[in-house]
Amino acid sequence: MRLVLMGGSLRPASLNARLLDYLAQTLEARGHEASPFSGEALRLPLYEDGEAPTAAIQALHAGLLKAHGLVIVSPEYNAGIPGHLKNAVDWLSTMKPSPWAGLPVLLCAASPGAFGGARGLMAWRATLANMGALALPEAITVPQADQQLDAAGAPTDARTAAAVPRTLDAFLALVARLR
Numbered sequence: 386m387r388l389v390l391m392g393g394s395l396r397p398a399s400l401n402a403r404l405l406d407y408l409a410q411t412l413e414a415r416g417h418e419a420s421p422f423s424g425e426a427l428r429l430p431l432y433e434d435g436e437a438p439t440a441a442i443q444a445l446h447a448g449l450l451k452a453h454g455l456v457i458v459s460p461e462y463n464a465g466i467p468g469h470l471k472n473a474v475d476w477l478s479t480m481k482p483s484p485w486a487g488l489p490v491l492l493c494a495a496s497p498g499a500f501g502g503a504r505g506l507m508a509w510r511a512t513l514a515n516m517g518a519l520a521l522p523e524a525i526t527v528p529q530a531d532q533q534l535d536a537a538g539a540p541t542d543a544r545t546a547a548a549v550p551r552t553l554d555a556f557l558a559l560v561a562r563l564r
């Protein structure tokens with residue numbers, strides 16, 4: 386299956402970008418095509434009505450149009466969506482054809498905090514529902530991610546580690562069903 390992964394923060398040491406890399410490798414190891422958009426690829430101009438999308442925005446749009454599913458790996462900022470990711474979504478929501486309608490989405494988050502970014506994912510669900518994307522009910526969250534992600538981005542806590550393949554299986558089943 387063709388999958389896009391979008392997320393991480395803009396800082397080079399982003400825990401979410403590390404988790405995103407791990408998930409991309411895991412999906413590729415399972416035989417899927419995984420196209421990551423993180424870090425500088427998401428340093429986009431602020432959306433402004435009437436401005437033309439840049440090449441980076443067009444690349445993201447084209448990637449999503451081809452994708453069978455999207456994996457979002459989002460930091461939580463003040464219990465919500467970080468500005469650079471919301472900005473990317475806003476750009477994409479103005480482009481035709483819509484990449485969002487009917488797109489299956491897996492939500493993931495990593496945070497040094499106790500809730501693993503779960504509150505931010507609630508904000509994502511509202512935004513995705515507004516655009517007609519289909520977020521999987523389950524999600525991957527990594528609490529204490531500053532201690533519980535190894536160098537490759539794999540969760541080290543046994544419960545979280547076990548949740549990853551289970552949640553990926555559920556997501557891939559949804560993607561296959563909708564394809």
Ligand SMILES: Cc1cc2nc3c(=O)[nH]c(=O)nc-3n(C[C@H](O)[C@H](O)[C@H](O)COP(=O)(O)O)c2cc1C
Binds near residue numbers: 400461464496502
């Ligand atoms: C502006 C701002 C707001 C934040 N708000 C939250 C929050 O609501 N919940 C949380 O768990 N962490 C919060 N954090 C901490 C982030 O989870 C932490 O910085 C994390 O490492 C960001 O993800 P990254 O490692 O991918 O950059 C916040 C950080 C910033 C900079």
